[in-house]
Amino acid sequence: MDSKMESEFEKSKSGDKDERYEAYQNILNVTNQKVDWAYEIWDQLLEDLSHKDNHQRSRAAQYLANLAKSDPEMRIIKDFPKLWEVTYDEKFVTARHSLQSIWKVGISGTPQKEMVMEYMVERFKNGTDKKNFTLIRNDILHNMKNLYNYFNDETIKQTALDLIDTVDDKKYRKKYMDIWK
Structure with a gap:
């Protein structure tokens, strides 16, 4: 993963609301295509599925769903139950955003x-x-x-x-x- 994408992932977790949203959009746009760095971020995203911040859980679920196309090892098969769990999140908006992206898997x-x-x-x-x-x-x-x-x-x-x-x-x-x- 290049430093620009690393920066986007960092910005999507911190910074002000506008900066986070812009980074989120950029990550989704890039991951709409196959990328060769999915496994560099995969484990962190799995961890973030149970993050205390519901926005982090939602973003992690959406990023993983997008990255499934960049998963030649088919890790998503084993990890899918963790992703699916977020579709039952206590915060309905988090659950819903996660569910709405699940088709991408x-x-x-x-x-x-x-x-x-x-x-x-x-x-x-x-x-x-x-x-x-x-x-x-x-x-x-x-x-x-x-x-x-x-x-x-x-x-x-x-x-x-x-x-x-x-x-x-x-x-x-x-x-x-x-x-x-």
Whole structure:
């Protein structure tokens, strides 16, 4: 990793709010493509998933999701449960930002896609006892739509439609179907 990226990671943890946000945006932009330095920061990001600061947890989850495409050793398979745990964070905004980026893990390969889909399907089916479950379901379906758009895999679409069919509330079923129009 070059000194500019090292500096961006440092700025994303410290400095003023504007500086942190700019560094965060820069890191996400760079990691939208494959990078050759993912493992230089990987362990620190895993550690930051349980950081006392919820902003650090959120950023670490989003960075790891982006870096999954730069993971030829497929470490994300083993580390995914730690990343997924942040989608249940006590701070709802942290949980939600983490969940909304989770689909990016799925685009890094077939095993990763299958793993992400499995976790999301389970959460969609069994998460109705949690607060804000309708928003979580909405995010899951958007994630599936993103994966579908990336892979053009009809099984992803069918899985999403099958899940939507299980929703009893007509208002939410319609809202979820709108994602797939």
